[in-house]
Amino acid sequence: MSTERRITDFEQAYFLGIGGIGMSAIARYLLQIGMPVMGYDKTPTPLTSALQDEGANILFDDALEALPTQVTENLPNTLFILTPAIPKNHPQWVWLQEQSVTIMKRSEVLGSIARNGFCIAVAGTHGKTTTSTLVAHLLHTCNVNFTAFLGGISSNFGSNYIRKTDGRNLDVPGEIIVLEADEFDRSFHRLNPDLAIITAMDPDHLDIYGTAEAFTQAFADFTKLIRSWGGAEQPLPSTTKPHGAALMLHESLQLQTPSHVLTYRYGTSTDSAIHAQEVKVDQGDFCFKLAMNNQMIAEFRCGLPGHHNVQNALAALGICYGFLGLPINELQQGIATFKGAKRRFEYIHKSPTYVVIDDYAHHPEELNAIIGSVRTLYPNKKITGIFQPHLFSRTQDFAPGFADSLSKLDHLYLMDIYPARELPIPGVTSQWLLSSINNPNKQLVNPTNILTILEANPAEVLLILGAGDIDRLVQPIQTLYHELETRHQ
Numbered sequence: 407m408s409t410e411r412r413i414t415d416f417e418q419a420y421f422l423g424i425g426g427i428g429m430s431a432i433a434r435y436l437l438q439i440g441m442p443v444m445g446y447d448k449t450p451t452p453l454t455s456a457l458q459d460e461g462a463n464i465l466f467d468d469a470l471e472a473l474p475t476q477v478t479e480n481l482p483n484t485l486f487i488l489t490p491a492i493p494k495n496h497p498q499w500v501w502l503q504e505q506s507v508t509i510m511k512r513s514e515v516l517g518s519i520a521r522n523g524f525c526i527a528v529a530g531t532h533g534k535t536t537t538s539t540l541v542a543h544l545l546h547t548c549n550v551n552f553t554a555f556l557g558g559i560s561s562n563f564g565s566n567y568i569r570k571t572d573g574r575n576l577d578v579p580g581e582i583i584v585l586e587a588d589e590f591d592r593s594f595h596r597l598n599p600d601l602a603i604i605t606a607m608d609p610d611h612l613d614i615y616g617t618a619e620a621f622t623q624a625f626a627d628f629t630k631l632i633r634s635w636g637g638a639e640q641p642l643p644s645t646t647k648p649h650g651a652a653l654m655l656h657e658s659l660q661l662q663t664p665s666h667v668l669t670y671r672y673g674t675s676t677d678s679a680i681h682a683q684e685v686k687v688d689q690g691d692f693c694f695k696l697a698m699n700n701q702m703i704a705e706f707r708c709g710l711p712g713h714h715n716v717q718n719a720l721a722a723l724g725i726c727y728g729f730l731g732l733p734i735n736e737l738q739q740g741i742a743t744f745k746g747a748k749r750r751f752e753y754i755h756k757s758p759t760y761v762v763i764d765d766y767a768h769h770p771e772e773l774n775a776i777i778g779s780v781r782t783l784y785p786n787k788k789i790t791g792i793f794q795p796h797l798f799s800r801t802q803d804f805a806p807g808f809a810d811s812l813s814k815l816d817h818l819y820l821m822d823i824y825p826a827r828e829l830p831i832p833g834v835t836s837q838w839l840l841s842s843i844n845n846p847n848k849q850l851v852n853p854t855n856i857l858t859i860l861e862a863n864p865a866e867v868l869l870i871l872g873a874g875d876i877d878r879l880v881q882p883i884q885t886l887y888h889e890l891e892t893r894h895q
Contacts, residue, residue: 411508413518414439416485420477421445422499423489424464425454427566428512428588431555432487434567435519437461444474445487446498470497481507487515490591491827513593516555516585520597523553524578526725527597529587529628530605530656532772536710537605537718539747540740542568542584544722547740548732549573552582558747558766576730579650590614592624598633600650601729603721607659608771622661629653629663654680654724656717670728672720676700680724682716687782692716696723703727704734709744712751712779751776754870754880755887759894761787761867762887764880768796768873770807777814780867788816790865792856792879794872795823798831801839809842817847817865819856824874857882864890 419436423429424445430453433443437460444463447454454464465472477484486509492499502509510518520527528538535558542554543562554568576582579600587594587602591614607625634651651666657673672680682694683702692708694716706723708715719741726732746752748764755762761784767773773793780789793812795801801808801823812818820843822836836850851859856879860868864887870880 417483418442419485421487422492426489429489431567470501513596517596520583523581523583525583525599526601527587527599528603531608533605534586536750538586540722543744544726544740548736554584557586561745594628598631601652603654632667654721706741709742710746714775754884764870767871770811773811787866789867790817791815791869792819794821794874794876796873798828798834802834813844819851
């Protein structure tokens with residue numbers, strides 16, 4: 407694979423897996439700069455439809471013969487972009503590897519784009535999508551020019567790609583680029599951020615990394631890639647000219663960072679340089695006071711609920727206030743108006759009678775976070791969860807953690823495991839997982855019968871949880887609860 411040519415040197419781009427959340431953001435960027443974009447994906451989705459409306463030529467046939475002649479007749483000037491989710495036996499992928507063409511992974515393209523700007527990268531097993539989306543939202547609220555490549559659909563903007571060019575430019579080396587630093591397949595090792603955040607390092611993707619130690623080491627290696635522009639290192643809060651080589655690290659993480667990286671911890675401990683005080687729930691909102699270096703800065707009201715989102719807000723404020731020096735009053739407005747990303751603590755239905763929340767949680771720690779936050783918000787209501795496990799390997803690796811997390815629900819509906827890129831593992835099934843869950847109110851369900859079950863026994867507070875195709879249930883459940891609400895009235 408050659409990366410010698412710049413992205414803009416190519417005449418057109420072809421995506422293998424264009425409908426993925428990360429791939430589609432890059433496709434939108436290329437479309438915006440005027441490059442013809444084509445690509446393959448397995449099935450049509452609302453996202454592929456949106457891309458087609460924006461000018462992308464998308465096909466849903468993986469046959470070699472389906473490749474557009476515009477591509478096959480101009481291979482040298484076509485940039486091919488690959489998602490790791492593409493199977494190794496994909497006919498187009500197999501054929502392209504035999505040709506003298508430039509093929510780049512998604513992470514390589516992002517790294518190439520970000521290298522020419524001032525890159526703010528958010529890494530972590532949990533919270534990176536919400537935190538990177540929040541950083542982008544705060545920049546937009548403060549009228550700062552930037553480009554953001556997000557790992558989810560921003561509820562404020564309705565897109566995973568945000569570009570603002572009509573505001574003010576900060577005094578930084580190049581355009582501000584905000585993106586997720588994805589640990590899957592070690593993708594974040596393609597980046598050289600100027601400012602970085604690490605939200606969590608709970609072991610994951612052990613099918614790739616092998617051990618928890620190797621997983622943690624990957625994050626340590628990521629910090630070595632943070633680049634420095636030099637300049638005096640100032641304690642937070644700072645309104646000095648931003649410089650690189652800075653990391654916001656959650657206070658719970660034990661990580662040796664390189665000497666050239668200025669590291670600030672954030673959390674609720676007063677020992678952390680950036681911390682929250684007097685965290686409370688007020689009229690359904692999480693409120694806190696921001697302190698930096700033991701100096702009280704201001705009080706904030708989170709538009710997005712949950713203790714974990716207070717933590718995400720601290721990291722984003724460490725970047726936007728501590729290093730970029732953006733106005734506190736505008737940041738307060740930004741935190742209050744932030745609606746999050748789709749499928750991250752997203753209210754699908756909310757009334758005094760029924761509450762339905764959709765969340766991407768697919769790791770035990772993510773499940774603990776959302777169930778705990780919902781308990782805080784609705785202490786007197788029974789909480790029901792529909793959960794779809796994601797990957798056979800993850801289910802096997804973290805089975806005890808899943809059993810413990812799901813036992814905290816008042817009622818559990820468990821769906822079949824979503825395989826994604828994997829083949830089944832003998833003995834690893836939802837029935838096997840269900841048997842280990844200490845919850846008397848549990849049962850296996852499927853997309854066909856869950857609506858009938860919910861109609862007969864509506865949940866007071868319902869959580870839709872998982873990272874597979876469970877999101878297809880969101881609209882039908884929303885419609886059902888609207889009907890139930892009408893009947894109740």
